[in-house]
Amino acid sequence: MKINGFADVCLRTLMLLGAQPGEQLTSREISDRIGVPYHHVSKAVLELRRRGALDVARGRMGGARITEAGLALSVGALLRSLDGHQDPVDCITSDGTSCPLIAGCRLRSALHRAREAFYATLDGLTVEALTASPSLVALPIPGVREASGAV
Numbered sequence: 001m002k003i004n005g006f007a008d009v010c011l012r013t014l015m016l017l018g019a020q021p022g023e024q025l026t027s028r029e030i031s032d033r034i035g036v037p038y039h040h041v042s043k044a045v046l047e048l049r050r051r052g053a054l055d056v057a058r059g060r061m062g063g064a065r066i067t068e069a070g071l072a073l074s075v076g077a078l079l080r081s082l083d084g085h086q087d088p089v090d091c092i093t094s095d096g097t098s099c100p101l102i103a104g105c106r107l108r109s110a111l112h113r114a115r116e117a118f119y120a121t122l123d124g125l126t127v128e129a130l131t132a133s134p135s136l137v138a139l140p141i142p143g144v145r146e147a148s149g150a151v
Contacts, residue, residue, distance in 0.1 A: 001118040007082040009036050009044040011130075014053060014073070017066040018131035024063035047082075053127075066127075075130065076122030083119075 003011075012034045017025065027045050031038040045064050048054040053070030057063060091099045091108060099105070 001115060003079055004082065004084060005040075006044065006047075007079050009034075009040050010048055010078065010082060011075070011127075012036065013041060013044050013048060013064075014066065014070055014078075014127045015130050017054065017064060018071055018127045021066055021071065024057070024065045026063045030064065071126065071128040071131075073127045074123050075125040075127065076119040078127075079122060080119045083115075 013030055016030060016034055017023070025033070027042045028038055030036075030045070031041040034041070045054060045056060048070065049056045049064070051073075053067060053073055054064045055067055056065075091102050091105070102108075
């Protein structure tokens with residue numbers, strides 16, 4: 001299974017702030033630390049604030065800080081709610097007609113069950129559990145080179 005890019009940025013933001021629960025970081029600082037463009041982080045911070053996972057202060061001394069609710073947030077529940085609920089397979093042909101096999105197809109429902117099993121596995125995992133490692137400093141995004149040259 002693959003999570004969408006927005007869910008990935010939300011999780012990375014929560015993990016970074018969860019690793020240092022008392023620290024307040026600006027969206028720019030979060031962006032720099034996790035290697036994600038600023039505007040993507042800004043959207044994630046706004047969404048996480050709306051969900052009660054972050055406290056956000058505006059202005060020169062502003063920034064985002066993780067809340068107790070953010071630390072207790074279920075990873076599975078968050079990913080499930082951020083998923084676009086797109087079908088795991090495209091049952092529409094390129095000309096816009098339905099797949100001729102759709103009436104008797106069992107693959108689509110099996111893939112739905114597999115996706116739900118993926119999320120169910122993550123339901124018991126909290127953001128706090130993800131951030132338990134004291135060495136969690138920077139969370140590189142796949143494909144983005146860090147200063148050290150590692151991917």
